[in-house]
Amino acid sequence: MHEWDFAATLADMDLLLLGLWNTIQVFVLALAFGVPLGLGLALGRMSRTPVLSQLCSFVIEFFRTTPPLVQLFWFFFALPILISVQMTPFVASVLTFSIQSSAFFAEIFRGGINSIDKGQWEAAKAIGMTRKASLRRIILPQAVKRMIPAFAERSIELLKTTTLISTVSYADLMFQANELASKTFRPLEVYTVVAVMYFFLILVFSQITILLEYRLAKSGEGTMR
Amino acid sequence: MNHNWNFASVFAYWEVLAVGLWGTLVLFVICTGLGLSGGLIMGMLRYSKSRWVNYPARLYVEVFRNTPVLVQIIWFFFALPVLTGIEVTPFLAAILGITLNTIAFSAEVFRGGIQSIEREQWEAGKAIGMSYGQTMRRVILPQALKRMLPPLTSRGIEVFKMSTLASVVAYPETLQQAKLIASYEYNPIEAYTVVALIFFVVLLPMVQLTYVLERRFGKSDA
Numbered sequence: 001m002h003e004w005d006f007a008a009t010l011a012d013m014d015l016l017l018l019g020l021w022n023t024i025q026v027f028v029l030a031l032a033f034g035v036p037l038g039l040g041l042a043l044g045r046m047s048r049t050p051v052l053s054q055l056c057s058f059v060i061e062f063f064r065t066t067p068p069l070v071q072l073f074w075f076f077f078a079l080p081i082l083i084s085v086q087m088t089p090f091v092a093s094v095l096t097f098s099i100q101s102s103a104f105f106a107e108i109f110r111g112g113i114n115s116i117d118k119g120q121w122e123a124a125k126a127i128g129m130t131r132k133a134s135l136r137r138i139i140l141p142q143a144v145k146r147m148i149p150a151f152a153e154r155s156i157e158l159l160k161t162t163t164l165i166s167t168v169s170y171a172d173l174m175f176q177a178n179e180l181a182s183k184t185f186r187p188l189e190v191y192t193v194v195a196v197m198y199f200f201l202i203l204v205f206s207q208i209t210i211l212l213e214y215r216l217a218k219s220g221e222g223t224m225r
Numbered sequence: 226m227n228h229n230w231n232f233a234s235v236f237a238y239w240e241v242l243a244v245g246l247w248g249t250l251v252l253f254v255i256c257t258g259l260g261l262s263g264g265l266i267m268g269m270l271r272y273s274k275s276r277w278v279n280y281p282a283r284l285y286v287e288v289f290r291n292t293p294v295l296v297q298i299i300w301f302f303f304a305l306p307v308l309t310g311i312e313v314t315p316f317l318a319a320i321l322g323i324t325l326n327t328i329a330f331s332a333e334v335f336r337g338g339i340q341s342i343e344r345e346q347w348e349a350g351k352a353i354g355m356s357y358g359q360t361m362r363r364v365i366l367p368q369a370l371k372r373m374l375p376p377l378t379s380r381g382i383e384v385f386k387m388s389t390l391a392s393v394v395a396y397p398e399t400l401q402q403a404k405l406i407a408s409y410e411y412n413p414i415e416a417y418t419v420v421a422l423i424f425f426v427v428l429l430p431m432v433q434l435t436y437v438l439e440r441r442f443g444k445s446d447a
Contacts, residue, residue, distance in 0.1 A: 002307055002308050061425075061429060061432065062421075064432065065382070065386075065424060065425050065428035065431075065432055066386075066424045066425055066428075067386040067387070067388075067389040067400070067424055068386070069389045069390060069392070070389060070417060070420050070421050070424060071421070073400070073404075073413070073417050074417040074418065074421060077407065077413035077414075077417060078413045078414040078417050078418065081228060081413065081414055082228050082414055160292075160293035160294070161293070162293075163293040163295040163296060164295060164390075166295075174295060174299075177299075178299075181303060187303035187304050187307060188303075188304040188307040188308055191299060191300045191304045192300070192304065194296060195292050195297075195300060198291070198292045198293055198296055199288065199291045199292050202291040202292070203287070203291050206291065
């Protein structure tokens, strides 16, 4: 039977915490770029210009149907050759996950906007608002409320997907764990600690979501799905 | 932007890619089969009224839903052998990680589907003398399955994409084989583009299928 010994892992906890910090950085940046980009893609897909609509649909479907790991490899190994720029693991990660999550966010935005009653558009038009103004002032504020649970769920997915960046040697939590495991020869303890760290990070996040959903349900705002 | 695209250098290794595709397919079939059937059982355990059944099932679901699959695969590959003394192959680690993850996610789909069936159906089943198991099998599940079809198809798509993670432990699936080609021929652009296109072509019809299923079964009981 294996003798558990967490001493070596805990002694190098600062390495893991640094990895956690790097993970959170990529996560936050990918969210910050991914959400506006997702809104843009959603509006593009719903646009009445066929070319724009088809282009946005293609981008969304392409990034939804290809594995994130393949995308990451493409952006890290292939893109730099194609446009001859230096690509760091950090830039490649943020780029990949911004675009990848934007495709999923776009579908959430589209679902949310479509879920708003047609009468709202007509009412806005009746008091003389343009399409743009009614979208910004009437439709989106209502739609965003309904989208929050789906958003949160997608963000959790994103957080879990960031572990992939360890494969291009970005020093995220997973990468630091690999380093520490080979340094201490204690893979069982290291990976168990890391799994627990991810578990609590995501648990906190999902509990906030549940709380939010509960409050929205209470305030009479139906949740999507 | 003056790159000379040379896809011939990828297709010259089509046998290598074919091995990868086969590997992906094997992972997909095993993990979806075991994952969904395990998910059905886990979903029913989650639905149980007994705390002794319900709580452990819930713990399982939360643990596997709240940790990244990559961590799970790596844990099974590097940590499990230390714990049990059994040698874990890349194949086994990938199967374990992806299947256990799929069980957890599909369990929630099954539970939601079962819960969505009205109470009266249970009562009606009881009224004509059916046991719990019979009502579940003959009355509840057939109705619930229809509603669960769209989310379950999405799960299948997720599993197909997740199979690329097996490359991290060097299991020869599509991405791993492309990596190999890229390192022989120094053609990462073409190799990874081909892989992306393969996944796109295979999964796009499946995604379209979920849209159709959602429209047909999503809301009404057609």
